[in-house]
Amino acid sequence: MEIMSKRSKLEEIVLIIIGVFLLAASVNMVYEPIGMVTGGVSGLAIVIKHYTKNIISGGIPVWVSNTVINIPLFIVAWFVLGKKYIGKTLFATVCFSVALSIVPRVNLEHQDLLLAAVYGGVLGGIGLGLVFATYATTGGTDLLSAIVNHYIKHHSVGKMLMVIDGTIVALGAVVFGLQKAAYAVIAVYITTKVMDSILEGFKFAKLAYIISEKNEEIAQEILTDMDRGVTGISTMGMYMRKERKMLFCVVSQKEIIQIKDIVAKKDPKAFVIVSDVREVMGEGFIEYRQ
The missing domain is CATH 3.30.70.120 (Alpha-Beta Plaits)
Known part of the structure; x- marks a missing residue:
């Protein structure tokens, strides 16, 4: 009896698909409707949608910005990090963009920011936990951090990610206000804790x-x-x-x-x-x- 043996490709695909749809639900049903930016390319996409509302009806969809921003990142990563590094991550990123385009934009909690942070944090944490359990990521700032780390090795990927995501959260504070940014930090904390619990659950x-x-x-x-x-x-x-x-x-x-x-x-x-x-x-x- 094994606690966690080497998973089949099919099992990994199923985990990634379930994970990205939960993650997309946190963006489309919680963060984007209330303007809560928790970092990542999806957070940047929320800001872009807000700024383009006067140019395009409703603004540029989050899934479009997520796809467009990730394309050059993957091209650079292919040459810098190698195709082996981005295999499953490319699949997860494509699935995430598809999920963002499919999952309906429904505001689960439009009044209580704390509940919104909890809902988003739990959904996103479970989603990321399932994706990370397959040793993949959803690209975006994770991929950018790895690329930067390739050239600036005296700073870890984790530190790079913290700086990049922190910058995006700060941008969200400028656009949507400090109050929502404060709750975004709570959402990030919950996401991290839930994600860690999911990953550790496979290993206990x-x-x-x-x-x-x-x-x-x-x-x-x-x-x-x-x-x-x-x-x-x-x-x-x-x-x-x-x-x-x-x-x-x-x-x-x-x-x-x-x-x-x-x-x-x-x-x-x-x-x-x-x-x-x-x-x-x-x-x-x-x-x-x-």
């Missing part, structure tokens, strides 16, 4: 330390019935000065229940410690990627 596991007089029987049942590896670590109880083996086993969150049942059945007096593991790499868990 449980670590069990088992100290028992019947460690051989417990280990054998875990190996045969659960098909999980177990490591025996030599330990010494400092009170009794007695050497014994301590079992070390990493399993999924669901499997920890079975571990505890096995231990309780074999040795009700066993000492068991269970802790959370944020990420596990190796056989049976997350595969290493080059």
Whole structure:
């Protein structure tokens, strides 16, 4: 049983499509209708739409600006970063533009800016989490940050992204006011937290330390019935000065229940410690990627 094995191409495509549609919903149903700019190319597109209302009826659609701005970024990235880098990101970006053109512009919360920040943050966080889980991005400022970092290596991609997105949020403050910009910062914070939770949810596991007089029987049942590896670590109880083996086993969150049942059945007096593991790499868990 694997927590997160290497996904098939189809699974990654499905995750990307679901993710970009949720992200598009946050833009079309929350941010754009109320003028809340949370950074990114989509945020810049919201500003462009506002400024072009007097030129084109309704302004230039967000999906059009998102597409036009990303085209030169991908051309530059192709030559600077290589085609391998932009493969899935190109697909995700195209899907995002399509989603922006399809998802209806419906104002979910036109009065309460705090609720709007929460709605947008949750939708966007889940969407980005699903896309990032496939090791792709939606292009835009992420791609621009990577390009700039290629030439200015003493600043990380994260710092570059913060500066670029911060500039776009500041532009949004000038256009739509400081109050909406303040709530945009809240939305960004919620997006980050939700996105991290989504990504960590794929990686969480449980670590069990088992100290028992019947460690051989417990280990054998875990190996045969659960098909999980177990490591025996030599330990010494400092009170009794007695050497014994301590079992070390990493399993999924669901499997920890079975571990505890096995231990309780074999040795009700066993000492068991269970802790959370944020990420596990190796056989049976997350595969290493080059």
